[in-house]
Amino acid sequence: MAANKLYEIETYEGYKIEVDEVIKQIEDCPKCGAKLILTHYSDAKNMMMQETSKCLECDYGSRDVLHILS
Ligand SMILES: [Zn+2]
Numbered sequence: 001m002a003a004n005k006l007y008e009i010e011t012y013e014g015y016k017i018e019v020d021e022v023i024k025q026i027e028d029c030p031k032c033g034a035k036l037i038l039t040h041y042s043d044a045k046n047m048m049m050q051e052t053s054k055c056l057e058c059d060y061g062s063r064d065v066l067h068i069l070s
Contacts, residue, residue: 026038027053029055029057029058029060030060031055031058031059031060032055032057032058032060034055034056034057034058035056035057036053036054036055036060037053037054037055037056038051038052038053039051039052039053039054042069047068047069048066048067048068048069049066049067049069050064050065050066050067051064051065051066051067052064052065
């Protein structure tokens, strides 16, 4: 049926996006209160996700966090 075929395509594309997508979010800097740039980068091959946060307004610098997706 046509409905089943559509559902399969959506599922496949959803998986692909999850693997490749880099998500950017904004949060507040703990040092100066400016907006931080947050980047999440998933690495499906190594089952890890890297989170990087960076302040553009002060010398807070960047913080990298590795999440293990096991
Ligand atoms: Zn800052």
